[in-house]
Amino acid sequence: MYDAMAAVYDELMYDVDYEGWFNYIEEIFDRYGKRPKSILEMACGTGNLSYYLARKGYDLTCFDISNDMLSVAYNKLKDFSNVTILNQDMTEFNILKKYDCVISICDSINYIIDKDELVNTFKRVKDHLKDDGIFIFDINSHYKLKNIIGNNIFVEDREDVFYTWTNSFDEDENIAEFYLTFFIKDKNGYYKRFDEDHMEKAYTVEEIIDLLKKAGFNKIDSSDFLTFNTPKDISERINFVVLV
Ligand SMILES: C[S@@+](CC[C@H](N)C(=O)[O-])C[C@H]1O[C@@H](n2cnc3c(N)ncnc32)[C@H](O)[C@@H]1O
Numbered sequence: 001m002y003d004a005m006a007a008v009y010d011e012l013m014y015d016v017d018y019e020g021w022f023n024y025i026e027e028i029f030d031r032y033g034k035r036p037k038s039i040l041e042m043a044c045g046t047g048n049l050s051y052y053l054a055r056k057g058y059d060l061t062c063f064d065i066s067n068d069m070l071s072v073a074y075n076k077l078k079d080f081s082n083v084t085i086l087n088q089d090m091t092e093f094n095i096l097k098k099y100d101c102v103i104s105i106c107d108s109i110n111y112i113i114d115k116d117e118l119v120n121t122f123k124r125v126k127d128h129l130k131d132d133g134i135f136i137f138d139i140n141s142h143y144k145l146k147n148i149i150g151n152n153i154f155v156e157d158r159e160d161v162f163y164t165w166t167n168s169f170d171e172d173e174n175i176a177e178f179y180l181t182f183f184i185k186d187k188n189g190y191y192k193r194f195d196e197d198h199m200e201k202a203y204t205v206e207e208i209i210d211l212l213k214k215a216g217f218n219k220i221d222s223s224d225f226l227t228f229n230t231p232k233d234i235s236e237r238i239n240f241v242v243l244v
Pocket residue numbers: 001002042043044045046047048049063064065066069088089090091104105106107108111112
C-alpha cells in the first residue's frame with residue numbers, strides 16, 4: 001500500500017486544493033449549525049488537510065495505517081501543540097475519546113474493500129462521536145472507478161518522479177486495482193524504481209447509505225463534491241455528511 005509512495009505523495013497531489021477542501025468542510029459546519037472543537041481525522045495520509053485543521057486551532061487527532069505517510073505528516077504537524085498523531089486502522093480503531101467531528105477525505109473510505117469491515121469502521125466512528133457529532137467523508141464514485149480510472153493507464157512525468165498507473169476493474173467484485181510503478185530521482189541524479197499495488201472498492205451511494213444504517217446512523221446526506229447538490233450519475237466524487 002502506501003509505502004515508497006509516501007515520499008512523493010505530496011508532489012503527485014500538486015493539483016489538489018487542500019485549502020479549498022478545508023474551506024468546504026468549514027462551510028459544511030456552518031450549513032449544519034456545528035461549531036466543533038475536537039476533530040478526529042481518519043486516514044490523514046501526509047497531513048495535508050490536517051495542517052489546515054491544526055492551523056485553525058481545532059483539537060485534532062489524526063491517524064493513518066501507514067507509518068511512511070505518518071512520518072511525512074509528522075514533519076508538517078510537529079509544531080502544533082493541538083495535534084495528536086496515531087497509527088491506527090480505520091476498521092478497528094479505539095482511541096478512548098469522543099469527538100465533535102470525525103472526518104476522512106480523499107477517497108480513503110474506498111480502501112476498505114470488505115463491506116463488513118466498512119460497517120465496523122462506521123460503528124467505530126459512531127462510538128467516537130459525541131451525541132451532536134458530525135461525520136464527513138467522501139468516496140470516489142462507482143462511475144469514476146469503473147469508467148474513468150479502471151481499465152486505464154496513466155503516465156505522469158514530473159521533475160523528480162516518473163510514474164505509470166496501470167489499472168483494471170473487476171466488474172464482479174466492483175474493485176479497481178491500481179498497479180503503480182515509480183521512478184524516483186535520488187540526490188545523485190539516479191532513478192530508483194518502486195512498485196505498489198492499491199485497491200479501491202467501488203460503492204454506490206445506496207450501498208454506502210445501507211452500510212451506514214447497519215452501523216446505526218440514520219441522518220445521512222450525500223452530495224456532489226464541493227457542492228450541496230444531489231449526486232449525478234456522472235459525479236466523480238461524492239461527499240457524505242452524517243449526523244448522530
Ligand atoms: C488517497 S490517500 C488519502 C490521504 C489523505 N486523507 C489525503 O487527503 O491526502 C488514502 C490513505 O488511506 C490510508 N488508509 C488506507 N487504509 C487504511 C486503514 N484501514 N486505516 C487507516 N488508514 C488507511 C492510506 O495509508 C492513505 O494514507
